[in-house]
Amino acid sequence: MEIQLQKIKIENANVELFIKREDLIHPLISGNKFRKLKYNLIQAQKENKSTLLTFGGAFSNNVLAVASAGYENNFKTIGIIRGEELATTAEVNPTLQKAQSLGMQFKFISRAAYRNKNNSEFLKDLEKEFGNFYLLPEGGTNDLAILGCEEILTNEYKKFTHVCCSVGTGGTIAGIINSSFNDQQIIGFPSLKGDFISKEISNFTKKKNWSIDSDYHFGGYGKVSDNLIRFINDFHQVHQIPLDPIYTGKMMFGIFDLIKKDYFEKGSKILAIHTGGLQGIKGMNILLKKQNKETIYI
CATH class of the missing domain: 3.40.50.1100 (Rossmann fold)
Structure with missing residues (x-):
């Protein structure tokens, strides 16, 4: 570092x-994303989770950071991507292309469906589809992320x-x-x-x-x-x-x-x-x- x-x-x-x-x-896991992921990765390992799932848009720093962190720490990674139309352009999108090369699996959803990203029923449906996963919210912010960011100063x-x-x-x-x-x-x-x-x-x-x-x-x-x-x-x-x-x-x-x-x-x-x-x-x-x-x- x-x-x-x-x-x-x-x-x-x-x-x-x-x-x-x-x-x-x-x-690839630069700046605040490195800080936010630090303790979340430790927690995911403690919970014996093998998959990380997160949300993001077309050029999301968070999506690429999670893909890279998963690749380096032996986690499967899933990205729920805002915008169904991106499925046809992912190969020419530098962020998604790199995340995919690091093993991330994508699910492209409509903007309307994306608004449900914090809905418990929506998350249960994702668990049915992808199995048990460790959830990293959009932007990566949760209590453990903030704990990591406290180390900046x-x-x-x-x-x-x-x-x-x-x-x-x-x-x-x-x-x-x-x-x-x-x-x-x-x-x-x-x-x-x-x-x-x-x-x-x-x-x-x-x-x-x-x-x-x-x-x-x-x-x-x-x-x-x-x-x-x-x-x-x-x-x-x-x-x-x-x-x-x-x-x-x-x-x-x-x-x-x-x-x-x-x-x-x-x-x-x-x-x-x-x-x-x-x-x-x-x-x-x-x-x-x-x-x-x-x-x-x-």
Whole structure:
């Protein structure tokens, strides 16, 4: 496991910004997915489960991470994929193609059926079809996942006044909040529209030293703009750090914008968590090419 802490040079800024390269933990089970799976894999082994089942969309980081973790730890893996139409394009989808090469079995279901992913009857039907399995929810967030994410912050990072994290299902930031120091401010940058995420995070933490900044989702999950793509490519060129367009790109764009707006007090030390997700760039580039737009450097 190789994790680097890199300083980001910002011209004419009165604050310091560092990025924790959680994306370097593992080539396929990167960043927060590695953290979320750590204790779940241990639990699955304790329960003598031989199969992992999870949910995800076309370019899901979670689906690929589970496939890779299963391959490396001798689990069968099943991915319940949102969108029946993807069954005919899986062979040209880089995420699903790689997951399949690692042994994952797919079941493609309609978006309407996918909404039942937390329904007990729906899960019972899946057990009838696939046998006894260890369930990993969409995005991988559960109590054990949060326990793993609590290990992202250690005493080494006590010096930082602010810790920033992209937000999907809320599990990663909940773990970071739980292990944060009381005088630190934790800021989440959600990739989805809507105010529901604060309630989800509150279910996993009792601390109050956090906030959600919803100004940088760029229209919602999977939505990007030309401005965001240019920022990601410029950031990669200047700092030699790749960002994904769904999570970390939006977070870093938000941090830079807040610094320009003097949101942070002079002398603040900001830590940004790079949660990985870089495998999704290939899928996004396919969509961008179809729209004749600038693609993301890999």
